[in-house]
Amino acid sequence: MKEWYLLYCKRGEQQRAKAHLENQNVECFYPEIEVEKIIRGKKKAIKEPLFPCYMFVRFDFEEGPTFTTVRSTRGVSDFIRFGGEPKVLSGDLIYSLKLINEDCMKSKSLAEFLPEIGQKVSIKEGPFVGVDAIYKEADGEKRSILLITLINQKVEIKVDNSEIEY
Structure with missing residues (x-):
């Protein structure tokens, strides 16, 4: 049965990790927020992860990939664990985060x-x-x-x- 887990990714490598995990049929999610930054002297609206270095993933470790395979993926550091095992997260929590993330992306920008x-x-x-x-x-x-x-x-x-x- 597919379960949600929390991964800690290497700094700035969430997109790389997501691409490699999706190639392994792992569902990935990390909420993003649009912020204005000054880049090379010009204001630009860019998307940044709401939780830098963290990503929610959903897969069935019994059918594959295994925890070791996911943990060894490029851009991934390790699972967030409680004790020795990766902590299983509530699907309702992820569903709520996805709804909030969609609402934020649909809302008007600050400008x-x-x-x-x-x-x-x-x-x-x-x-x-x-x-x-x-x-x-x-x-x-x-x-x-x-x-x-x-x-x-x-x-x-x-x-x-x-x-x-x-």
Whole structure:
């Protein structure tokens, strides 16, 4: 009977391990999340594993492949064990993670919730409450850079996205 197990993979080799395991008819799953990163000076949305170095696998060790075969696959370090045996995971847990992962991938990206560059906004919380500003750009996932006028000069400030009203 097929069971779910948790594998620890070598750093940065989850995709390699997944490819080699799927060639052995092992079902693999690791949830991913889309994050914005600055790569070579440009913002890019990339997918990263939610649990770096960990992967859920499902197979029947009696029919093959064996634990040793899976553990010896390129990119895999070892099973997560409790005692001497690999720990069997609940199928409901994996099913729930898959549903959550699908919902996250279908949801809108962060950029769709932020104002457009150059749009006038007002600050509704914090030390600059009530001040009108111009939206410049996102600063990570939770903050934005705004331009406000102080003493006849445009000044950049960073505020939490929850403090912006547009």
